[in-house]
Amino acid sequence: MRLADTSGDRRCELLAAAPGEDTQDGVVWQLPASTKGLVADGSWLYGAGSLGAPGDNARFGEAVDE
Ligand SMILES: [Ca+2]
Ligand SMILES: [Ca+2]
Numbered sequence: 001m002r003l004a005d006t007s008g009d010r011r012c013e014l015l016a017a018a019p020g021e022d023t024q025d026g027v028v029w030q031l032p033a034s035t036k037g038l039v040a041d042g043s044w045l046y047g048a049g050s051l052g053a054p055g056d057n058a059r060f061g062e063a064v065d066e
Pocket of ligand 1: 004005006008009010012013033
């Protein structure tokens, strides 16, 4: 898991990765931050397939998961 400001609003979003998800394809969740802290509203989930990349056994999100 990692905290990073992916939206540039100076509040950190929570990134959680599971590179082993779906037989090593991998997936990343993002929970956005608000003034009330992390919120589920507007959260998203994606894998390599979401980006149009070959996703089979890509271990997507491995760089986030350290
Ligand atoms: Ca942010
Ligand atoms: Ca796979």
